[in-house]
Amino acid sequence: MRSARKTRGGKLAVCGIRTSWNTIGDGEFFCEECGGDRNYRRRTGRRRFAVLGVPLLPRGCTGPVVECAACHTHFGTEVLERPTTGRFSAMLRDAVHTVALAVLAAGGTASREVLDRAVRAVRSAGYADCTAVQLVDLVEALEADTGRFMPEINPEGALLAIEIHEAVAPLTPHLEPAGREALLLQAARIALADGGYSPAEQEVLGTVGTALGLRPEDVLRLLASARTVS
Template identity: 45%
Template sequence: MAGVRTAWRIVDDGDFFCAGCGGDRCYRLLTGRRRLTVLGLPVLPRGAAEPVVECVSCRGHFPPDALGQPTTTRLAGLLRDAVYAIALAMLGAGGGEEAAARRAAVAVIRDAGYPECTEDGLLTLRAAMGRRRLPPLDHEVRAAVGALTPHLAAPGREALLLLGARVALADGPCTDAERQTLSTIAEALSLPVAATERLLGSR
C-alpha cells in the first residue's frame, strides 16, 4: 500500500569498468529524490538519494567511486606508456650504444602493445629528449609508472621492474647507472626495498 520510491535523473554518462559485467560498459550517473508513495502515487518528499552509477548493460548500481577504476582500454594504455618509459630510461642509463640493449628495448615495447616501435624510432626520441634537456626518469618514468602503479598488484609491479632489468642485462651486467635507474623505477612502482633487492640482487 505504501512505500518509498526514488525518481532518478541522469546527470552524466560515459564508459567505465563494470564489476558486475567484468568488462568495459557504458554507464549513467544518476541522482535521485526519494518520495513516500501510497498506492503508487507520490505523496511526501523523503530527501535526496545518494548518487549512483548505473551500468547500461546489467542495470547494476555502483557507488560513484567506481568511476575511479580505469577501463580495460585505459589500463592497457597506461601499461604501454609505462613500459615505453621504462625501456627508454634504461637505454638512457646504458648509453643506448649497444645493439643488444636496443633490440631488447624494442622487444619489450612491442610486446606491451606498440608493434610499430623500431630501434631508429627509439634513438630519435632519446636524442630529441636530450636536446630538450628533459630528465626521462623524472618526467617519463615517474609520471607514466606512477599513473599505473595504484592499479597493479605486487606481482605486476615486480614484472615491470624485471622488464627494465631485461633491457639492462641485454648487453652485459648492470652498470652503476643502470642499477640507479632500476632503483628509481622500483620507487615509482612503490616496491619495498626488500623486494627490489630480492629481484635485482643477483643481476
C-alpha cells in the same frame, strides 16, 4: 504506469519508498558486474513515500550513483577511479615505453642486444611498430631537448625521474603486486642484456621501483633475480 507494485509473493504493495532518478552525466567505465567496459549514467535520486504507487511525501535524496547502462547495477562513484580496459592498456603501454627509454638513456644505445630487448618489451606492451631506430632517435632527442643527461645541467637526473614517476605512478594502484614486479624485472633485463648493471642503470631501476611502490629491499631482490631469470 502501474498504480501499485507487487511484492515477491504476488501481493499488491500498498505503500513503500520509491526513488525517482535523474541523470546528471554519462561516460564509459569498467563494470565489475558485466566484467568489461560499459557505458554508464551518473544519477541522483529523490525518494518519496508512495501509497498504491502514487508518490506523496518526500523522504530525502540519494546518490549520486553510477548506473551501468547494460546491466543497470548501481555502484558508488569510486568505481570511476578504476580505468577502463582501453585506458589501462594505454597507461601500461606508455609506462613500458617510458621505462625502456629511461634504461636506454642510462646505459646507452650502442648494444644491439639491449636495443633488441627494449624493442621486444615495447612491442609486447602495444607499440607493435616500434623499431630500434625509433628508440635511438627518441633517446637522442630527449638528450638534445632537455640536457637531462648532461651533468653540468642536470647532475642528478631529476628530469628523467619526474618522467618515470609521471608515466608509472598513475598505473601502480591498478597493478597487482606480481604485475609491479614484472614491470621492474622487464626493465632490469633490458639493462642486463649487455652484461651487469651500470651505476646509472641501477639509479634508473631504483626510481622505477619507487614509482611502482616497491620496498627498497624488494627492488634489490628483483634486480638480483633478474640476473638468473631469462
